[in-house]
Amino acid sequence: MSRSILALALLASVTFAPAQTPLQSVIDAAEKHITAELLGAHLGFLADDLLEGRGVGTRGDYLSRLYIKAVFEGLGLEAAGTDGKWEQEVPIIGINAQVSRKLTAKAKDGRSLSFTAPRDYTAFAGRVDNVTEWKNAELVFIGYGIDAPEQEWDDYKGVDLAGKVVLVMNNDPSDDPKLFAGKTRLYYGRWSYKYEEAARRGAIGVIVIHTTPSAGYPFQVIQTGQGQERFWLPFAKIEKTLAIRSWCSEDAARSLAALGGHDLDELRSKAETRAFRPVPLGVTVDVATTNTVRIIKSANVLGKIPGTDPGLRDEAVVVTAHFDHLGKGRPVGDDDVYNGALDNASGMSALLALAKACANLDAPPRRTILFAAVTAEESGLLGSLYYARNPTIPPKKIIANYNIDGINIWGPTKDIAMIGYGKNSLTDLAAAVAKRRGRVLVANPETDKGYFYRSDHFSFARIGVPSAYFKAGNDFHERGDVRRRIKLSYTGTRYHQPSDEYDARWNLEGGALDTRLLLECLLRTVADDDPPTWTPGDEFEKLR
Ligand SMILES: [Zn+2]
Incomplete structure (x- = not known):
């Protein structure tokens, strides 16, 4: 076959055959x-x-x-x-983070508490550095940590989080079926959203309060991850990251709130409404991890x-x-x-x-x-x-x-x-x-x-x-x-x-x-x- 006839034949098969074949028969075949x-x-x-x-x-x-x-x-x-x-x-990037300075919390009057990983909390590096830490960082309770304009819901109310650590509830408000799709979990309810949103606002750390109903699994599932390698894509230079991402047990969250003179249940019930405003807990937190990094x-x-x-x-x-x-x-x-x-x-x-x-x-x-x-x-x-x-x-x-x-x-x-x-x-x-x-x-x-x-x-x-x-x-x-x-x-x-x-x-x-x-x-x-x-x-x- 000469080249031009071949070209014509190809053209014919491409141009005419498909138009004559109804979609359903193409699918069935x-x-x-x-x-x-x-x-x-x-x-x-x-x-x-x-x-x-x-x-x-x-x-x-x-x-x-x-x-x-x-x-x-x-x-x-x-x-x-x-x-x-x-x-x-x-x-x-693979990062293996080991806690090298355990989590401690201090109140303004000098009282302090120290916590044990992974019994009370977990700590994972959020940056590709040999050491990542919070150094006497202010702790702020931010409710669900959600900013959802389409739901007219903003837990942040413009609070300055630069250099601070936030304590946040998992999941999303679910009592009202008209809000956040009722019991259906939206992305706002995922812990990864809490980390991302707080990082965007300049926070250096997040502590997610674990409860079994809000997570869907027991604290043990989170504890077993402590000390294991975590994987990331390389961070862009402009990307805001958390130094340390953390979870804590409900008991540990209760103690953190109490150290600053707050009641966790009271804080949480305030967080169920649109009127909620972030609460500086009057507590500073300190922790460090030493990290092994590989590409x-x-x-x-x-x-x-x-x-x-x-x-x-x-x-x-x-x-x-x-x-x-x-x-x-x-x-x-x-x-x-x-x-x-x-x-x-x-x-x-x-x-x-x-x-x-x-x-x-x-x-x-x-x-x-x-x-x-x-x-x-x-x-x-x-x-x-x-x-x-x-x-x-x-x-x-x-x-x-x-x-x-x-x-x-x-x-x-x-x-x-x-x-x-x-x-x-x-x-x-x-x-x-x-x-x-x-x-x-x-x-x-x-x-x-x-x-x-x-x-x-x-x-x-x-x-x-x-x-x-x-x-x-x-x-x-x-x-x-x-x-x-x-x-x-x-x-x-x-x-x-x-x-x-x-x-x-x-x-x-x-x-x-x-x-x-x-x-x-x-x-x-x-x-x-x-x-x-x-x-x-x-x-x-x-x-x-
Ligand atoms: Zn899969």
């Missing part, structure tokens, strides 16, 4: 690529002991990336990392299928799944490999299966689809956060994000759950798609746990991108009682344990079914004339 066998094949590799739990910066991290690249390349995806490579390098290199693996519509192809939908897990750690029995089969070799497998379906479309997509295998989710969503700070596509052009973190390994269900149900128009789309498929979209029931802020789609929401995150349903086609029990015990006993291991007997038909539903949502989002939008009044609407 593509979903045949998503099978339980394919999911199992990827899972078997990624969750193998040889990958040593895919810990950040380890050999398993490298092997995972190599595998993902190979799959992307084999499917004919286009490399979409930095400088035409498959990878976007992600630099990560780790990892990367996100990025592959894309370019869109073909001249008016829309510079817009993209990003599909994310994290490939990292916890690596090797404290042995349980004789097993020290934290395989993370469900979390998140399974989600990574689903992403690779989606990529296969999208690479084999009968008609190419109108908008671009970017597949992002992200690193260091377990270290604080760092891979996706790095991408969000260094996007390869302008955030305004990223019209949606679909994130996969764990799939259904228990068998097909009629329902499929969505975390962040109703937050944006992707809910309506997914509900319609589910209905067409004889299924039903439900809200994930545990809205108080803040799951929307705990996986990679959150990094996209924070730059304004409407994002969706599905979870396995509970309405099983067969043997519902048994399967619900197995599912519950898996999350209860194997989550973040060496026993989260792949078993070839897993029933991945449910995962395949859910991934096909996700494919349909993805391809409709890519093809729709109107980009998704946040629900009016949603906490992320203003970021779009």
Whole structure:
């Protein structure tokens, strides 16, 4: 064939074929690529002991990336990392902080108290320095530490926090159903928000008061983190950081307040109203940590299928799944490999299966689809956060994000759950798609746990991108009682344990079914004339 005839033939196939193929038949044809066998094949590799739990910066991290690249390349995806490579390098800082001067508190009259870590409090370095400290810093109680203009709520009232340490309550006011989405936890209710907001206002430290109801877990969960390495992205020079981030037990908070002549319960009840004003406690606090710092290199693996519509192809939908897990750690029995089969070799497998379906479309997509295998989710969503700070596509052009973190390994269900149900128009789309498929979209029931802020789609929401995150349903086609029990015990006993291991007997038909539903949502989002939008009044609407 001469070059010009070849060019003509190519042109014809690109220009005419897609227009004649209705979207639904394209979707139906593509979903045949998503099978339980394919999911199992990827899972078997990624969750193998040889990958040593895919810990950040380890050999398993490298092997995972190599595998993902190979799959992307084999499917004919286009490399979409930095400088035409498959990878976007992600630099990560590991800080191990040891308390070197224990927490003490002094009142104006000279009385003092001293506390023991991790019995009474924890202290983590918030900066990359050899020593981080509070030196006789003033302690201010700031209630929930929330500034939410859309709720007409401001706990700060312009207080000067420069060089000070704040004592703050976890969660958000939840008594009034009209405020802060009632019992549903918004980002304002997460401890990470408290740290960020106080740092922005110049505070050098935050002590979050632990209570089991407000945290959702006992103080012991926080205590076990003391002395363990923490991971961060490199701080920008202008970024305001806390010298030390801390939690304390409710008893310790009571003592701190009492030392300054205050009653903790009284302080907390004042914090339940809009009229609350910060209370200087008349106490200074002092603590230091000595830190060991190392630099780790990892990367996100990025592959894309370019869109073909001249008016829309510079817009993209990003599909994310994290490939990292916890690596090797404290042995349980004789097993020290934290395989993370469900979390998140399974989600990574689903992403690779989606990529296969999208690479084999009968008609190419109108908008671009970017597949992002992200690193260091377990270290604080760092891979996706790095991408969000260094996007390869302008955030305004990223019209949606679909994130996969764990799939259904228990068998097909009629329902499929969505975390962040109703937050944006992707809910309506997914509900319609589910209905067409004889299924039903439900809200994930545990809205108080803040799951929307705990996986990679959150990094996209924070730059304004409407994002969706599905979870396995509970309405099983067969043997519902048994399967619900197995599912519950898996999350209860194997989550973040060496026993989260792949078993070839897993029933991945449910995962395949859910991934096909996700494919349909993805391809409709890519093809729709109107980009998704946040629900009016949603906490992320203003970021779009
Ligand atoms: Zn995960």
